Amino acid sequence: MTALLDSAPGYRAGHTLPLRVEAVRQLKRRRTAVMGAVLAALPFVLIVAFAIGGGDDDGPDRRITLMDTATASAANFAATCLFVSAGFLLVIPVALFCGDTVASEAGWSSLRYLLAAPVPRARLLWSKLVVALAFSAAAMVLLPLVALAAGTVAYGWGPLRLPTGGALPAVDSLGRLALAVAFVFVSQLVTAGLAFWLSTRTDAPLGAVGGAVGLTIVGNVLDAVTALGDWREFLPAHWQYAWIDALQPQLEWGGMVKGAAVSVACATVLFALAFRGFARKDIVS
Numbered sequence: 001m002t003a004l005l006d007s008a009p010g011y012r013a014g015h016t017l018p019l020r021v022e023a024v025r026q027l028k029r030r031r032t033a034v035m036g037a038v039l040a041a042l043p044f045v046l047i048v049a050f051a052i053g054g055g056d057d058d059g060p061d062r063r064i065t066l067m068d069t070a071t072a073s074a075a076n077f078a079a080t081c082l083f084v085s086a087g088f089l090l091v092i093p094v095a096l097f098c099g100d101t102v103a104s105e106a107g108w109s110s111l112r113y114l115l116a117a118p119v120p121r122a123r124l125l126w127s128k129l130v131v132a133l134a135f136s137a138a139a140m141v142l143l144p145l146v147a148l149a150a151g152t153v154a155y156g157w158g159p160l161r162l163p164t165g166g167a168l169p170a171v172d173s174l175g176r177l178a179l180a181v182a183f184v185f186v187s188q189l190v191t192a193g194l195a196f197w198l199s200t201r202t203d204a205p206l207g208a209v210g211g212a213v214g215l216t217i218v219g220n221v222l223d224a225v226t227a228l229g230d231w232r233e234f235l236p237a238h239w240q241y242a243w244i245d246a247l248q249p250q251l252e253w254g255g256m257v258k259g260a261a262v263s264v265a266c267a268t269v270l271f272a273l274a275f276r277g278f279a280r281k282d283i284v285s
Contacts, residue, residue, distance in 0.1 A: 019127055021056075023133045042143060042146075044150055046080070066079060074149075074152040074159065075159070075177065077151030084142065091216050095194075095208075096195075097132040097133075098196045099195030099199050103203060103205040104123070104205045125275055133197070146153040158170055162249060179243070179244045179251075179256075181255050186259075187259055189264060190219075190263050192267060193271050197271070197273050219236060236266055
């Protein structure tokens with residue numbers, strides 16, 4: 001069948017299911033708009049919370065944290081928004097976009113017709129994965145961008161005040177925040193891989209999304225078990241806040257490099273399992 005298709009006049013496997021078509025489909029989904037609205041609303045919720053809560057009186061021995069400097073400038077506020085959302089909230093859009101890829105087609109009973117279009121299986125997965133990762137990256141960028149804009153209005157534009165002391169110029173802080181966002185995206189590739197693999201194994205999108213979120217939470221729980229000792233370094237969750245090293249007077253790369261290596265390695269295995277399993281799967285939905 002594949003040989004016949006390849007020899008058909010005008011047929012090009014690489015031209016089937018264009019990325020633009022898949023992106024437009026995903027953009028029109030209601031859950032995309034809802035997820036974007038939730039992420040865009042978080043900075044304003046935090047601004048209201050800080051306004052209601054007021055400031056705490058710092059004792060002589062009180063340690064300054066990132067939360068304590070949240071209202072120092074727009075850059076500080078953006079870093080705080082990233083800090084409070086990286087552990088769980090930003091997991092949701094990644095799991096949603098990647099877990100809803102193939103499973104949603106199966107749930108709508110349109111997967112077999114899509115493959116009969118004909119769209120090669122590898123091309124189908126590749127198109128959906130690229131678009132899902134692009135939307136996930138957009139979600140990562142949306143939050144700090146809105147936080148910077150809202151923080152500028154609420155707290156003014158200024159240097160990034162460091163919890164460890166000192167400050168970074170406002171221009172330099174933008175580069176550090178961009179690096180932090182990039183690392184958060186890379187660290188979430190494991191969740192993306194889990195969701196995408198589960199999406200090829202089930203016809204229920206909620207199962208793929210929920211399974212990926214659940215397994216990510218399990219990883220966080222295991223990382224909290226100090227009895228595991230150095231074994232925790234093999235858990236992607238162990239490095240999820242390594243991006244804070246970017247908000248130091250001297251940029252520290254060690255933790256981010258190790259965390260990125262663990263995340264990319266795990267994600268590569270999961271993506272490979274998804275492609276391998278889907279290539280051999282009987283499509284009946």
